[in-house]
Amino acid sequence: MLKLYWWPKTRAQRAIWMIEETGADYELLPLDIDDPVARADPAFRAVSPLGKLPALLYDGGGLADSAAIGLWLADRFPEAGLAPAVEDPRRGRYLWWMVFTTGVIEPAVAEKLGGWPASPRRNGWGDYDSMLGALEQGLAQGPWLLGERFTMADVMIGSTLHFFRQFGILPENPLLHAYADRCVARPAFQRALAREAG
Ligand SMILES: N[C@@H](CCC(=O)N[C@@H](CS)C(=O)NCC(=O)O)C(=O)O
Structure with a gap:
């Protein structure tokens, strides 16, 4: 299942919306972005080297940055129709x-x-x-x-x-x-x- 590092009033809201558009199941992993200890968590830093939200974990990998997450999700869940195919002129x-x-x-x-x-x-x-x-x-x-x-x-x-x-x-x-x-x-x-x- 997808796991999203999240905290209120951040760009993680955008990533939640993205996942909701795909229809995929996911879990929220609260990470207090103002807490230096939480931000230093090695598992979080492994996918978000800048220590920024949102960051997404998926089976075998993960990534940060809302644009990158959106690109990944749209390609991972093509049935949601959120990205024109590579051969599509759009x-x-x-x-x-x-x-x-x-x-x-x-x-x-x-x-x-x-x-x-x-x-x-x-x-x-x-x-x-x-x-x-x-x-x-x-x-x-x-x-x-x-x-x-x-x-x-x-x-x-x-x-x-x-x-x-x-x-x-x-x-x-x-x-x-x-x-x-x-x-x-x-x-x-x-x-x-x-x-x-x-
Ligand atoms: N380009 C990144 C920007 C991420 C970003 O700046 N996130 C803010 C929260 S909205 C953050 O994590 N700030 C904490 C910090 O940099 O200390 C994206 O779109 O995901």
């Missing part, structure tokens, strides 16, 4: 969106909130405005990033926009808010909330 777009949160959105938002000087040619994430433009363009057609097909990339982006909305930093753009609404209305997201609440 696979490239899907992969691009899977890494967009960690590779582009998070650093771009850090740039904006931190008041860093924008340097779109030097910085791998471009800049905040180009990140937002790509997001708006990607969601313009909808209802999901790949059109009618919901994928694990929607969990990545949807959970990111949901977090931002909770922190009050999601721009007042109806397109982004409507998408976030659709995401949190997913039964799997609601099951994730219930599971977290115990």
Whole structure:
């Protein structure tokens, strides 16, 4: 059975949602991310070298990072239909969106909130405005990033926009808010909330 290192109010919520979308059985392993002893646990560090949540254990292995976990889950449980097959032309777009949160959105938002000087040619994430433009363009057609097909990339982006909305930093753009609404209305997201609440 899958085992997920988890703590409330962390990105582990995203991973719970991901697992719920696959329909797989799983167990939560609470790990207090503010407790240095818990974070130093060798079994945890073996799968999460940076000591960060979420981290997932599966038979014979494990991995950390929500994007990596999402990619693994979608490929491990193909019957859930959360990833276009390798030969599907939509696979490239899907992969691009899977890494967009960690590779582009998070650093771009850090740039904006931190008041860093924008340097779109030097910085791998471009800049905040180009990140937002790509997001708006990607969601313009909808209802999901790949059109009618919901994928694990929607969990990545949807959970990111949901977090931002909770922190009050999601721009007042109806397109982004409507998408976030659709995401949190997913039964799997609601099951994730219930599971977290115990
Ligand atoms: N890119 C990682 C980021 C993971 C991350 O930063 N997790 C936070 C919790 S939301 C954490 O574990 N922070 C504890 C720390 O770094 O001390 C992912 O998406 O999983």
